[in-house]
Amino acid sequence: MASKPQARNEHVVNELKETISRATTLLDSLAGEARGEVSVDGDEERIRTLQERLEVAESDLTEISTQLVEAENQRGRLMNLYVATYQLHATLEIEEVTSTIAEIARELIGAEKFVLLLRDEESSAACGVALAQGLEADERSFFGGDRYVGGDAAIDAALEDGSLRTRREPGSCAIAVVPLTVQGSVVGALAVLKLFDHKAALTPEDKDLLDLLAAHAASALLAARVYSATDRRLRTLESLVKLVQ
Amino acid sequence: MEATKILVVDDSKLIHKMFDVMLRPHNLVHAYDGQEGLHRLAENVDVALILLDVNMPKMNGLEFLEEVKRNADLAEIPVVVISTEGKEEDTDRALKAGAVEYIKKPFQSEDVLGVVQRLAVN
Numbered sequence: 248m249a250s251k252p253q254a255r256n257e258h259v260v261n262e263l264k265e266t267i268s269r270a271t272t273l274l275d276s277l278a279g280e281a282r283g284e285v286s287v288d289g290d291e292e293r294i295r296t297l298q299e300r301l302e303v304a305e306s307d308l309t310e311i312s313t314q315l316v317e318a319e320n321q322r323g324r325l326m327n328l329y330v331a332t333y334q335l336h337a338t339l340e341i342e343e344v345t346s347t348i349a350e351i352a353r354e355l356i357g358a359e360k361f362v363l364l365l366r367d368e369e370s371s372a373a374c375g376v377a378l379a380q381g382l383e384a385d386e387r388s389f390f391g392g393d394r395y396v397g398g399d400a401a402i403d404a405a406l407e408d409g410s411l412r413t414r415r416e417p418g419s420c421a422i423a424v425v426p427l428t429v430q431g432s433v434v435g436a437l438a439v440l441k442l443f444d445h446k447a448a449l450t451p452e453d454k455d456l457l458d459l460l461a462a463h464a465a466s467a468l469l470a471a472r473v474y475s476a477t478d479r480r481l482r483t484l485e486s487l488v489k490l491v492q
Numbered sequence: 493m494e495a496t497k498i499l500v501v502d503d504s505k506l507i508h509k510m511f512d513v514m515l516r517p518h519n520l521v522h523a524y525d526g527q528e529g530l531h532r533l534a535e536n537v538d539v540a541l542i543l544l545d546v547n548m549p550k551m552n553g554l555e556f557l558e559e560v561k562r563n564a565d566l567a568e569i570p571v572v573v574i575s576t577e578g579k580e581e582d583t584d585r586a587l588k589a590g591a592v593e594y595i596k597k598p599f600q601s602e603d604v605l606g607v608v609q610r611l612a613v614n
Contacts, residue, residue, distance in 0.1 A: 322601070323601040334509055347505070353576060353597075354507055355506070357576070443578050443596075445596050446578075
């Protein structure tokens with residue numbers, strides 16, 4: 248069975264084909280008349296009517312083409328969001344969740360340089376650098392190796408107020424900062440520092456993806472952390488039971 | 493749409509999932525590095541198209557491509573390189589090595605669908 252978007256696309260394509268067919272018939276008719284029989288007075292009126300109808304058909308064609316392109320864009324946008332969400336929640340391994348966040352940033356958004364900061368579990372004041380990709384030496388030193396202690400205005404503000412930032416702000420080297428939030432608490436942030444040279448700027452679709460990351464990356468990381476801690480405790484208990492036996 | 497067999501060689505699970513969704517009517521064979529890609533090709537001689545990443549562990553995309561083009565049985569399979577590497581020399585290197593197309597990541601789905609339609613279906 249065809250899916251709804253597919254059925255809609257097929258409907259749009261069929262309408263497009265019918266419009267093109269009508270326009271072709273009109274053009275043939277006009278061409279035939281232009282070749283010979285425009286001698287009767289009523290023919291001029293008929294040609295004017297046909298031209299008007301042709302203009303309407305061309306306008307319909309343009310509108311349907313625009314709708315088709317929009318439908319295709321929407322399909323691509325939804326597919327990206329679906330795949331990103333699916334992959335974020337497909338595992339309970341912290342490394343794999345972190346790797347998926349990196350893949351979304353690099354492969355779907357086109358980020359060449361980015362850092363993933365996660366607040367320490369014990370002390371929420373400092374952030375660990377969970378992932379840093381493509382950083383130069385000075386940028387690495389700014390993020391303090393494996394610690395971030397503050398200093399970038401946009402990152403600090405996002406960690407404080409939990410708001411997504413998608414443009415460069417004064418005092419910041421980031422072009423986008425995504426706060427990672429679980430139940431109202433900011434547990435970290437993804438800072439995009441540079442896009443690939445062949446990617447000019449963030450698009451509205453990228454902003455949708457960053458928004459999705461803000462909501463889903465943190466919960467996926469939290470689930471992985473809880474699973475890891477539970478698994479550790481379980482192993483400890485199993486070792487103790489074996490010792491007692 | 494006629495379904496064909498397509499080999500995807502990429503170290504990103506996200507990209508594999510993306511192609512699973514995007515190319516649903518087709519039969520996809522998955523590999524996560526160049527070496528695995530060669531193994532999968534040996535098992536699937538009827539592959540009609542290869543979608544290939546460049547930066548991968550063990551054997552990168554260009555090494556894989558050279559191996560494929562060296563093998564007379566595989567050399568005719570069209571290879572499309574899909575990579576985050578966007579410099580002109582990267583594109584030239586891949587095309588000189590035998591790739592038929594070079595698509596830069598992040599890509600629009602219609603770019604990939606168009607190439608698949610043209611190279612694997614028609």
